[in-house]
Amino acid sequence: MVAEKRFLTLTEMVQAARRNLHRNEWDYLMGAAETEASLRRNRAGVESWLFRPRILNDVSGASARTSLLGHSVRLPVVMPPIGSVQVFHPEGALDVARAADEFGVLQILSSVCQPDFETLAAEAPGPRIYQLYLVRDQAWMDDIIERSIAAGYTAFCLTADTQVYSRRERDMLKRHIPGSGRQVQGNDFGEQARMTWDTVAHIKERFDIPLVIKGVARADDAARCAQMGVDVVYVSNHGGRQLDHTRACIDVLPEVVEAVAGRAPVWVDGGFMRGADVVKALCLGAAAVGMGRFEGLALAAGGRDALTNALQILEHEVVTAMALLGVSSLDALQPDLLVREAPLAPPDVLSAFPLVDDY
Ligand SMILES: Cc1cc2nc3c(=O)[nH]c(=O)nc-3n(C[C@H](O)[C@H](O)[C@H](O)COP(=O)(O)O)c2cc1C
Numbered sequence: 395m396v397a398e399k400r401f402l403t404l405t406e407m408v409q410a411a412r413r414n415l416h417r418n419e420w421d422y423l424m425g426a427a428e429t430e431a432s433l434r435r436n437r438a439g440v441e442s443w444l445f446r447p448r449i450l451n452d453v454s455g456a457s458a459r460t461s462l463l464g465h466s467v468r469l470p471v472v473m474p475p476i477g478s479v480q481v482f483h484p485e486g487a488l489d490v491a492r493a494a495d496e497f498g499v500l501q502i503l504s505s506v507c508q509p510d511f512e513t514l515a516a517e518a519p520g521p522r523i524y525q526l527y528l529v530r531d532q533a534w535m536d537d538i539i540e541r542s543i544a545a546g547y548t549a550f551c552l553t554a555d556t557q558v559y560s561r562r563e564r565d566m567l568k569r570h571i572p573g574s575g576r577q578v579q580g581n582d583f584g585e586q587a588r589m590t591w592d593t594v595a596h597i598k599e600r601f602d603i604p605l606v607i608k609g610v611a612r613a614d615d616a617a618r619c620a621q622m623g624v625d626v627v628y629v630s631n632h633g634g635r636q637l638d639h640t641r642a643c644i645d646v647l648p649e650v651v652e653a654v655a656g657r658a659p660v661w662v663d664g665g666f667m668r669g670a671d672v673v674k675a676l677c678l679g680a681a682a683v684g685m686g687r688f689e690g691l692a693l694a695a696g697g698r699d700a701l702t703n704a705l706q707i708l709e710h711e712v713v714t715a716m717a718l719l720g721v722s723s724l725d726a727l728q729p730d731l732l733v734r735e736a737p738l739a740p741p742d743v744l745s746a747f748p749l750v751d752d753y
Contacts, residue, residue: 405747408750411694423690424744432636437665439643439645443678454722455722456713456716456722460681463625465548466498469705470724473499473689475503476686493702495520497706500523503522504525511545515546528588550597550603550605551628555631560637605626606626607624607626611630611640612646619654626659628661628663630664651678685708
């Protein structure tokens, strides 16, 4: 793996990731389920929202600092769970933890990556969320939640869009099984398929830890989460890696924000690669934006330092977009700063980086 110098642009970060990753790992990171339509739709959605900037506002103090789940952060961005993240850089989730703490964003640790949640918490104490796949029964889940509270995790996340493991053709064509996929028999992902609203009720009743439900894709489910006291309603289609032919997550966001009606923060991920992309989601009512492939690419580009570097560039992009929109604080980001139009060209997973092959 090549040690990289400091990047000035996210394009350089993606170029470095491409150089460093073997084809199997590149496809595992960038690929999605079946025809990959959900993946392309995520990008198409993000690219379909255009800005309507205001002029002649004083934006000299523009800042994107805020707090999430009571923790102050430098950007309303989260590093979402990535299974087998260690295949992108040997230190894996530990590097993500350190870069997230160093820079000031929240990490959601996947339960199917290295190191395990207790080792990670001991080696890198800091505010963090633990995401669990229910591979065994409820008693096992309860034990893990208790141990994650004891280890200092600030919230617990259930991923609800992975009832079964999807068909990822890029991996299947090469007979490549990523580490996180090795727990799967066929498409059976343990107890995930038996998870219901009762699981949510049980966690809310039994444990005093904020609960994030990740994978919300429609208003009625979002309203039900809010009504049950879920602490974060997280709109996601797993980066297009689970159900194919879903709507773009950014397009689901407005109906979810309306349904939740301020009862819980709404987070979103899916296709957000740049600062301007993040700003669009914030305009539509998201309290935070997850950036999964961004996280994996930055890690592949050079581990902890590259991820910290990428977050600094991202912050610069966010604040630049806010200032050029005529806005200096996050609460001034409103839907009327956006309008919808057809994207310029059919988008793909790398369309946020049109210069990657040119330089
Ligand atoms: C390589 C990879 C592994 C992932 N593993 C998990 C996981 O273990 N748990 C989970 O809830 N989501 C997982 N996701 C989904 C991400 O948390 C997130 O929802 C998605 O990446 C957002 O889309 P984006 O990559 O376009 O930002 C994974 C995504 C990628 C790219």
